[in-house]
Amino acid sequence: xxxxxxxxxxxxxxxxxxxxxxxxxxxxxxxxxxxxxxxxxxxxxxxxxxxxxxxxxxxxxxxxxxxxxxxxxxxxxxxxxxxxxxxxxxxxxxxxxxxxxxxxxxxxxxxxxxxxxxxxxxxxxxxxxxxxxxxxxxxxxxxxxxxxxxxxxxxxxxxxxxxxxxxxxxxxxxxxxxxxxxxxxxxxxxxxxxxxxxxxxxxxxxxxxxxxxxxxxxxxxxxxxxxxxxxxxxxxxxxxxxxxxxxxxxxxxxxxxxxxxxxxxxxxxxxxxxxxxxxxxxxxxxxxxxxxxxxxxxxxxxxxxxxxxxxxxxxxxxxxxxxxxxxxxxxxxxxxx
Amino acid sequence: xxxxxxxxxxxxxxxxxxxxxxxxxxxxxxxxxxxxxxxxxxxxxxxxxxxxxxxxxxxxxxxxxxxxxxxxxxxxxxxxxxxxxxxxxxxxxxxxxxxxxxxxxxxxxxxxxxxxxxxxxxxxxxxxxxxxxxxxxxxxxxxxxxxxxxxxxxxxxxxxxxxxxxxxxxxxxxxxxxxxxxxxxxxxxxxxxxxxxxxxxxxxxxxx
Numbered sequence: 001x002x003x004x005x006x007x008x009x010x011x012x013x014x015x016x017x018x019x020x021x022x023x024x025x026x027x028x029x030x031x032x033x034x035x036x037x038x039x040x041x042x043x044x045x046x047x048x049x050x051x052x053x054x055x056x057x058x059x060x061x062x063x064x065x066x067x068x069x070x071x072x073x074x075x076x077x078x079x080x081x082x083x084x085x086x087x088x089x090x091x092x093x094x095x096x097x098x099x100x101x102x103x104x105x106x107x108x109x110x111x112x113x114x115x116x117x118x119x120x121x122x123x124x125x126x127x128x129x130x131x132x133x134x135x136x137x138x139x140x141x142x143x144x145x146x147x148x149x150x151x152x153x154x155x156x157x158x159x160x161x162x163x164x165x166x167x168x169x170x171x172x173x174x175x176x177x178x179x180x181x182x183x184x185x186x187x188x189x190x191x192x193x194x195x196x197x198x199x200x201x202x203x204x205x206x207x208x209x210x211x212x213x214x215x216x217x218x219x220x221x222x223x224x225x226x227x228x229x230x231x232x233x234x235x236x237x238x239x240x241x242x243x244x245x246x247x248x249x250x251x252x253x254x255x256x257x258x259x260x261x262x263x264x265x266x267x268x269x270x271x272x273x274x275x276x277x278x279x280x281x282x283x284x285x286x287x288x289x290x291x292x293x294x295x296x297x298x299x300x301x302x303x304x305x306x307x308x309x310x311x312x313x314x315x316x317x318x319x320x321x322x323x324x325x326x327x328x329x330x331x332x333x334x335x336x337x
Numbered sequence: 338x339x340x341x342x343x344x345x346x347x348x349x350x351x352x353x354x355x356x357x358x359x360x361x362x363x364x365x366x367x368x369x370x371x372x373x374x375x376x377x378x379x380x381x382x383x384x385x386x387x388x389x390x391x392x393x394x395x396x397x398x399x400x401x402x403x404x405x406x407x408x409x410x411x412x413x414x415x416x417x418x419x420x421x422x423x424x425x426x427x428x429x430x431x432x433x434x435x436x437x438x439x440x441x442x443x444x445x446x447x448x449x450x451x452x453x454x455x456x457x458x459x460x461x462x463x464x465x466x467x468x469x470x471x472x473x474x475x476x477x478x479x480x481x482x483x484x485x486x487x488x489x490x491x492x493x494x495x496x497x498x499x500x501x502x503x504x505x506x507x508x509x510x511x512x513x514x515x516x517x518x519x520x521x522x523x524x525x526x527x528x529x530x531x532x533x534x535x536x537x538x539x540x541x542x543x544x545x
Contacts, residue, residue: 245488
């Protein structure tokens with residue numbers, strides 16, 4: 001990258017630096033040359049179409065799965081199962097905020113006894129494996145995750161060591177659930193897929209937060225980080241994807257179209273989780289300290305919120321379905337309250 | 338299932354790239370137009386032609402569209418079933434649970450569709466998807482029996498499946514000479530109808 005300074009005398013000269021999405025960024029640095037503040041700007045005549053594009057992208061992302069389900073509801077008699085798939089696929093990315101996690105927590109907590117029993121059976125089968133034999137209970141992990149989010153929300157201390165233990169426990173819990181799937185132990189496959197994606201979502205949120213705490217304290221990445229990341233590769237491995245296909249077509253009696261939707265969405269969601277962690281770590285390493293990260297997150301969240309609000313107000317002021325889609329999309333913006 | 342509904346839910350539902358591929362696969366080998374060039378045939382024209390074809394099959398063979406579909410499913414089953422590994426027989430001395438091969442599990446589920454009295458286009462698509470994925474795995478793996486298979490529709494090669502089906506043989510009753518399973522000399526016969534249905538449904542699967 002060139003270090004030459006460009007002298008701008010007119011607003012027209014700025015247009016040469018406008019990015020493909022018509023929105024550009026300015027950043028100011030502090031005395032130590034670290035990033036201080038990010039500014040996003042757009043030329044006014046471009047902003048209207050950009051807002052509509054954002055609105056359309058949000059609508060497409062939110063309704064991607066539900067539209068397909070709606071089209072086929074009239075054709076097949078599996079509406080209850082479709083609603084559950086919708087919950088599974090659309091309910092992700094809720095585990096980074098208290099409000100979002102509360103939705104997931106309620107369902108997971110009600111299933112914790114069943115999950116615990118299945119894990120017990122897997123532990124019996126895997127006596128000689130190298131799985132960490134942690135004596136945890138599923139609902140304790142859920143409560144600990146909630147406690148961690150609560151501490152973050154209220155600005156209470158949550159130590160690096162406690163965070164590391166939480167990440168480790170969630171990683172082990174996720175691996176056990178994958179084993180439940182691979183060993184065909186669960187009689188309720190639909191619940192199991194939901195559990196796997198939910199715990200993966202929790203794990204993703206926790207790992208991101210741990211990466212931040214650890215890097216800011218130690219200016220390094222934890223030595224177990226790559227090991228924890230391997231779980232995403234396991235989730236999209238051939239063995240697991242085949243099991244998801246079997247769950248869909250054989251156990252849930254879905255059509256081939258819906259089975260495709262199930263396993264492809266599962267795969268896509270997992271890869272999104274992985275990318276979130278990777279992108280977050282890059283950002284953490286870039287901004288360097290907690291204050292910079294906080295400022296960046298606040299700016300990004302405000303920008304996204306404002307753009308979403310403007311886009312929806314402009315395009316859909318009275319439409320109730322779109323209002324609901326707007327609320328769902330707001331929940332999907334990952335932020336620490 | 339009516340032939341009109343079937344055609345509406347398959348041919349008329351295709352996006353342009355899959356419609357053009359279907360048109361090239363059917364014209365002129367199976368369906369012909371006296372005046373129009375193949376490239377001039379629209380979705381609606383091809384749909385009408387297909388409906389007329391199924392009607393002619395009914396007039397010639399006496400089998401309505403439901404019976405034509407039954408024959409189609411039975412033909413696919415005869416080609417696929419003998420190549421899918423069966424579950425091993427239980428060993429009385431051994432208490433280990435019997436694991437049914439994955440391919441057989443999917444085959445059995447697809448077979449349950451064939452047993453339904455009334456079938457929808459969606460069910461026919463599901464049946465074809467599983468049977469052709471199993472057949473494709475057999476073609477790719479080159480083994481006598483398949484115990485696992487690739488469920489993804491990306492594995493389907495329509496041309497390879499059709500070419501291979503054309504070469505399928507069955508032994509004569511004397512076990513001396515082998516003849517081809519499907520006789521495609523007559524356009525208006527159930528064997529050719531099977532091929533036309535296979536081609537239409539495979540394009541529908543790829544389109545979704």
